[in-house]
Amino acid sequence: MKRVLITGGAGFIGSHLSERLLNEGNDIICLDNFFTGSKDNIRHLIGNNRFELVRHDIINQYLAEVDEIYNLACPASPVHYQYNPIKTMKTSVIGMINMLGLAKRCKAKILQASTSEIYGDPQIHPQIESYWGNVNPIGLRSCYDEGKRCAETLMMDYHRQNNIDIRIARIFNTYGPRMALNDGRVVSNFIIQALKNEPITVYGDGSQTRAFCYVSDLVDALIKLMNCNYSQPVNLGNPDEHTIIEFAKLIIELTNSKSEIVFKELPSDDPVQREPNISLAKRILNWEPQIQLKEGLLKTIEYFDKIIFQQ
Numbered sequence: 001m002k003r004v005l006i007t008g009g010a011g012f013i014g015s016h017l018s019e020r021l022l023n024e025g026n027d028i029i030c031l032d033n034f035f036t037g038s039k040d041n042i043r044h045l046i047g048n049n050r051f052e053l054v055r056h057d058i059i060n061q062y063l064a065e066v067d068e069i070y071n072l073a074c075p076a077s078p079v080h081y082q083y084n085p086i087k088t089m090k091t092s093v094i095g096m097i098n099m100l101g102l103a104k105r106c107k108a109k110i111l112q113a114s115t116s117e118i119y120g121d122p123q124i125h126p127q128i129e130s131y132w133g134n135v136n137p138i139g140l141r142s143c144y145d146e147g148k149r150c151a152e153t154l155m156m157d158y159h160r161q162n163n164i165d166i167r168i169a170r171i172f173n174t175y176g177p178r179m180a181l182n183d184g185r186v187v188s189n190f191i192i193q194a195l196k197n198e199p200i201t202v203y204g205d206g207s208q209t210r211a212f213c214y215v216s217d218l219v220d221a222l223i224k225l226m227n228c229n230y231s232q233p234v235n236l237g238n239p240d241e242h243t244i245i246e247f248a249k250l251i252i253e254l255t256n257s258k259s260e261i262v263f264k265e266l267p268s269d270d271p272v273q274r275e276p277n278i279s280l281a282k283r284i285l286n287w288e289p290q291i292q293l294k295e296g297l298l299k300t301i302e303y304f305d306k307i308i309f310q311q
């Protein structure tokens with residue numbers, strides 16, 4: 001049994017990770033400031049005596065004795081991370097320094113939830129870990145992209161300078177139950193719009209691509225990564241790539257919706273193409289996604305249907 005700190009543990013991915021690690025017999029400290037996370041996501045875990053919920057903001061120091069840290073605290077959707085960009089940067093940078101300081105004091109292993117956004121609008125496709133990226137340092141997405149890039153730099157420097165045992169997960173678009181209703185990301189937006197028979201908002205002409213990973217696959221990968229001894233960045237995601245317009249049509253089909261597609265302005269610096277090369281993860285983690293897009297979407301649709309209509 002390990003004592004595991006999960007920052008952002010009441011968020012979408014964090015709540016699934018908390019549940020899994022708790023079910024595997026670990027002691028969990030779930031730390032969150034509830035900016036985008038919610039007690040509803042982890043309500044079923046509260047009351048378990050191996051689960052501790054702490055309201056805390058990682059831009060302030062936190063002290064505890066832990067064996068492992070999963071640092072997931074950070075708003076992930078463009079709408080949320082652009083709401084207060086200075087706070088987003090503080091969370092990524094000051095929060096990272098605080099968590100690395102804690103890892104140093106406790107001699108804990110630390111995993112950082114990095115992102116495909118560190119590749120920016122990539123000029124290499126699919127993206128491989130050795131690619132340094134194409135990131136606008138002064139745009140609307142920069143608070144997140146550059147914050148996460150700086151966090152990776154801090155991870156590597158604490159590793160080289162202080163011998164901290166680190167893991168860097170470059171997470172690509174992940175979806176599933178417990179995404180927030182107001183999250184604003186494409187999967188939740190399209191499903192909610194389709195279920196309500198409202199217009200599906202495709203930004204730009206919908207030719208941009210993304211590849212979507214179901215949350216249980218990602219959680220498997222995060223745990224495998226923590227348990228291996230590889231300290232360089234690893235891409236985690238599902239390489240099944242789709243254009244956004246194809247994706248909109250698929251959601252309409254799966255929900256049997258009467259929604260029409262409407263086209264809205266493309267947000268600035270929206271990456272044109274994104275797909276992970278996961279050869280490294282396959283090799284070192286013996287992992288690859290198991291849940292096909294339709295299967296994962298049906299589970300997610302069922303979740304939103306319940307949240308929207310049956311409460």
Ligand code: NAD
Pocket residue numbers: 007008009010011012013014031032033034035036037038056057058059071072073074075076077091095113114115116170171172173174175180
């Ligand atoms: P989310 O917004 O649901 O979860 C983030 C959690 O962090 C929330 O519970 C939020 O309240 C909490 N949080 C935010 N700032 C905090 C702070 N300063 N102190 C304490 N808690 C704070 O998003 P998610 O999709 O679950 O993402 C989790 C992590 O994975 C994030 O770091 C994100 O950047 C990363 N990631 C996610 C995706 C994805 O597709 N979901 C892709 C790449 C990377």
Ligand code: UDP
Pocket residue numbers: 077078173184185186187189190201202203204208210244266267270271
């Ligand atoms: N998108 C869209 N309509 C929406 C929300 C998003 O067309 O209602 C597009 C967005 O412009 C991007 C893609 O879908 O090209 C994925 O957006 P999301 O915010 O989910 O994640 P990103 O990968 O951009 O961080």
